Amino acid sequence: MFRDYSEFFNDPGKQHNIMVLVGNGFDVAAVKRYGEGQLKGTLPKYSAFYDYVTSHAGPEVLKYNRIYKEMTKDREEGHNENWSDFELIVDRLITEINSNKRRRDTELGILKRNLEVIRDWFSRFLRELIPTETMIAINNDSMKKELALQSFSKFLGDLDIPDLVDLRFERSTSYFDIFSFLLVNFNYTMLLDNYLFLDSEQFDPVKFKSPNVDRNFTFYPAPTIEPRTLPGEHNCDISWSSYLVTEMVHPHGFMDIPRSIIFGTELDKYEKHGKETEKLFVKSYWARDEIKYSKYFEGAELFIIYGMSITKTDAWWFDHIYERLLDDEPEMIIYAHYSGDVAGRTRQGFKEEIKDRFIRSCIRNGKDNSKNEKVKEKIKVVVMEDNDTYFLGFEKKTGTT
Numbered sequence: 001m002f003r004d005y006s007e008f009f010n011d012p013g014k015q016h017n018i019m020v021l022v023g024n025g026f027d028v029a030a031v032k033r034y035g036e037g038q039l040k041g042t043l044p045k046y047s048a049f050y051d052y053v054t055s056h057a058g059p060e061v062l063k064y065n066r067i068y069k070e071m072t073k074d075r076e077e078g079h080n081e082n083w084s085d086f087e088l089i090v091d092r093l094i095t096e097i098n099s100n101k102r103r104r105d106t107e108l109g110i111l112k113r114n115l116e117v118i119r120d121w122f123s124r125f126l127r128e129l130i131p132t133e134t135m136i137a138i139n140n141d142s143m144k145k146e147l148a149l150q151s152f153s154k155f156l157g158d159l160d161i162p163d164l165v166d167l168r169f170e171r172s173t174s175y176f177d178i179f180s181f182l183l184v185n186f187n188y189t190m191l192l193d194n195y196l197f198l199d200s201e202q203f204d205p206v207k208f209k210s211p212n213v214d215r216n217f218t219f220y221p222a223p224t225i226e227p228r229t230l231p232g233e234h235n236c237d238i239s240w241s242s243y244l245v246t247e248m249v250h251p252h253g254f255m256d257i258p259r260s261i262i263f264g265t266e267l268d269k270y271e272k273h274g275k276e277t278e279k280l281f282v283k284s285y286w287a288r289d290e291i292k293y294s295k296y297f298e299g300a301e302l303f304i305i306y307g308m309s310i311t312k313t314d315a316w317w318f319d320h321i322y323e324r325l326l327d328d329e330p331e332m333i334i335y336a337h338y339s340g341d342v343a344g345r346t347r348q349g350f351k352e353e354i355k356d357r358f359i360r361s362c363i364r365n366g367k368d369n370s371k372n373e374k375v376k377e378k379i380k381v382v383v384m385e386d387n388d389t390y391f392l393g394f395e396k397k398t399g400t401t
Contacts, residue, residue: 001295005178009243010214013176016169019300021184021317022192022392024083025307025337029387030191033394034141036133044129044189047080052125053118061121066093067114084309090115090281091265091313112280115263122188123258130189130255138194145396146202147195152181152244155304155391157223159333163380169302169331170221178243179219182296184317185248186308188255193248195392203244217244223390251287262286266315268363284316297324303332306392310334310354315363322358322365325378334358335391338383351381 002017027044035041042048050071053061061068070089074080090111097107142148156170164170185192205216219240253260264281279285297320308314324330336354338347345353355376359366366372387393 002180002182002299005180005243005245009178010212011176012178012243013174014172015178015180016173016301017180017182017296017299018302018304019182019184019296020304020306021186021308022306023186023308025335026195026392027187027189027191027307029307029392029394030138030195031129031134033387034134034137035129036131036137038131039125039129042129044126045081046083046086047075049086049122049125050075050080053121056124057121061117065114065117066111067118082309082311084311084313087263087265087313088311090263094265094267094281108280115281119261119263120258122263123255123261126189126255130191135190135194138191139197141394142195142197143199143201145394147394147396148198149202150393150396151196151391152179152246153218154220154223154397155333155389156221157397158335158382158389158391159380160383164222167331167380168329172301173219173221173240175240176215176242177219177240178245179217181244181246182300183246183248184293185250186252186314188250188253188261190254192392196246196248198244198246215241215243217242249293251289251293252283265313266363283313289316294320297321300324301330303330304335304391305332305358306335310357310361312361312363315361318358318361319364322362322375325375326371331378331380333380333382335382335384335389338385347383350383352376354381355379 002015004015006012006015024044031043035043039048039052042052053068053071057068067089070093071080071086074085074089079085093111094108097104097111100107156164156167159167183192183196203216206214207216208214219242221238221240252262255261262283264283264286266284267282284290303321303324310318312318321332325332334354336350338350358379359372359375382389382391388395390397
């Protein structure tokens with residue numbers, strides 16, 4: 001659960017617990033901007049990984065690996081852009097295998113070994129894709145431009161004005177508050193960890209000389225790079241002298257530990273204490289999500305989703321968020337890339353599409369329309385046409401605040 005940090009600071013205000021879920025979209029943007037090394041020009045996308053395996057693997061994969069064969073079908077049908085497409089292969093094969101009760105356990109065991117082979121190739125792919133030069137480039141930019149600090153302090157500036165005005169979270173912040181971020185990194189790389197590391201150039205845990213002044217952070221409830229008028233109790237000139245605490249977790253593993261990498265899906269039903277084959281590919285089971293992370297949802301006031309495909313392959317997380325959003329206080333911000341070239345689609349229509357996609361990504365929930373509407377009212381969507389946001393953007397944004 002979120003730790004109560006009030007005992008560590010001098011007379012703090014309210015603690016705001018913020019859970020941030022970051023997916024492959026961040027890694028794609030980072031490698032696109034900073035990529036170097038042997039695979040320069042290649043992005044960490046599913047389609048690029050397929051090309052890599054096709055070019056490097058031997059016949060034991062290209063001819064006999066069932067997952068690779070399905071990847072080839074995806075490629076031919078144009079369904080291999082997102083990593084969720086890859087994990088949906090696993091979901092699809094499980095359904096197919098389960099229909100044959102006679103050979104079910106044997107086939108699932110073979111599928112598990114096939115997936116382990118693909119996992120090892122994935123680790124090789126990432127190792128070549130992200131060399132030390134890329135990590136140093138991100139390191140230097142984050143430090144010099146204070147990108148980590150900007151992400152934590154000004155992310156509310158990414159919201160459209162109507163959404164910002166409607167956000168309860170913005171109105172609940174004040175001087176001396178504690179901002180506690182839990183960063184759930186679904187990527188297997190350390191790119192996000194590097195970007196958000198609070199180095200000594202942009203953050204001092206105790207920056208004031210006075211022993212009675214221990215605040216270390218400035219939060220901007222309504223930042224903007226251009227003057228704008230906000231109704232009610234919303235002032236672009238306000239900033240809160242506050243406290244910042246962060247924690248990063250990798251529930252699905254690290255590329256440097258290949259066996260830690262978890263690929264799979266979520267099933268609406270499986271017996272936790274049943275046959276081994278019933279839970280072979282359930283990500284939340286192997287990541288021990290219930291034990292490690294379920295309590296965090298209880299204390300979260302704000303959820304942020306950035307760079308995720310939002311499909312049922314991560315339904316364990318989305319179902320927990322859905323249930324939390326049914327309470328009065330919690331809210332969510334989803335960052336989503338928008339392409340205006342789809343006929344008839346407006347920005348507002350796109351926002352509604354993203355909200356509906358979140359509802360469809362749940363397994364336990366999403367069947368009750370009245371609850372769905374309540375949840376959607378609690379979701380704000382940041383429409384991105386490029387990575388030019390305060391949150392996880394690659395440029396320092398300057399202006400009135």
